[in-house]
Amino acid sequence: MYHNGLYHLFYQYNPKGAVWGNIVWAHSVSTDLINWKPLEPAIYPSKVFDKYGCWSGSATILPGNKPIILYTGIIDSNNTQVQNYAVPANYSDPYLRKWIKPDNNPLVEADPGVNKTAFRDPTTAWLGRDGHWRMLVGSRRKHRGIAYLYRSRDFMNWKKAEHPLHSKAKTGMWECPDFFPVSLKGTNGLDTSVVGNNIKHVLKVSLDLTRYEYYTLGTYNLEKDRYIPDNTSVDGWKGLRYDYGNFYASKTFFDNAKNRRILWGWANESDTAKEDVAKGWAGIQLIPRTIWLDPNGKQLLQWPIQEIESIRGKKVQLSNQKLNVGDHVEVKGITAAQADVEVTFSFQSLDKAEPFHPSWHDIDAQDVCKQKGSTVQGGVGPFGLLTLASRNLEEYTPVFFRVFKAQHKHKVLMCSDATSSSLNKGLYKPSFAGFVDVDLADKKLSLRSLIDHSVVESFGAGGKTCISSRVYPTLAIFDQAHLYAFNNGTEIVTIESLDAWIMSKPQMN
Known part of the structure; x- marks a missing residue:
């Protein structure tokens, strides 16, 4: 949340080691979302209503500029989950170091018929025109994912709505739901409570079943308090994702200082638990992203927050560099282990694009990437970047595009392939991928990759498709x-422009 000139990040943390357990709400603050100062934990198990764990939740700013946290507590050894609240002990403390959990908790318990062991992660609340606050709690009934809707006039007494805001069969437990408006015009963000014309709503859920997230765009029916997804994307785990890689448990918030909505996701590990213990840490926050609606109205766009540019150092450039089939050109003069790279590729013709196999319509982009990796010669592509590469390419993480000719249009595949990222055989090394909904009339594709030792965070076509890979x-x-x-396609590809910066180290906790 943003409050009185400071950004506050609360996150699930084990102070006793780099493994799951002993979870508290750690707390860090920043003035720029880049440099962070750690504070003492904001919430930790201490009361009967969270004795067995303090799980995820969200912050809401109440009238009078007063923040309040809703979070999930576990009350017994049967994993019974309830929704609690916490408030600052001293509103005049600029850091809001200490939080108290009043004794009228829990605020929300599972009704009969609600799965009380799958009932967690309350959202940021929004204020309706009728003066009632509303918030969602993620759940499931058998294999149906559910976002239960609760209403309250005073934020203390909550009542479950007769119907969920939305649910979907065969999606399993919905963790960390998020629900917020986006403007049909421009890139500015909106406060979570905004309703009316010229907006759409986004419902995002994290799927415990797959450890991926998906979202839909749609309409929020105020009269019925129901969300109706548009039919422009799949409402299910094969639907749109913020990120097609190591990205989970994300949340957005409205930054009223800069009128933008910020998305922040957690990158889980590809390393083993044993290695995590040796490193002394596990899991990281990715770079915060600004998020807004694509002008086509069918998906969201994402881009690293502008503040990341403040730690750019020395810059190198390439331009008008032709890449024939099999070429790879080194970008020299930067620290390739910690860099920000923006590149635009162009090609003369799409005539050599490979046919898109009809059977691929029914499978995941990730499976196509497995079959058609960066070394499999194609027509238009594969071309892109080889990041975190050893000199003789024993190790490398390619981020690349490949263009296919489908029945009525071209399909662009974007991959971030960890298969060859490390000689360590014990790692999880998937080939992550997503399709890019882009018009190739100008015969150009752009890519930005933030490379940071164990993470490669990539944004295709101006943020239409994003993939984060954890590599070691x-x-x-x-x-x-x-x-x-590099280019491993038979069509010549030109690096129209490439800008790469050394990235300096921010202040990290």
């Missing part, structure tokens, strides 16, 4: 890491 090279580390642009 053994050779391509520190000054032994290299960065290349």
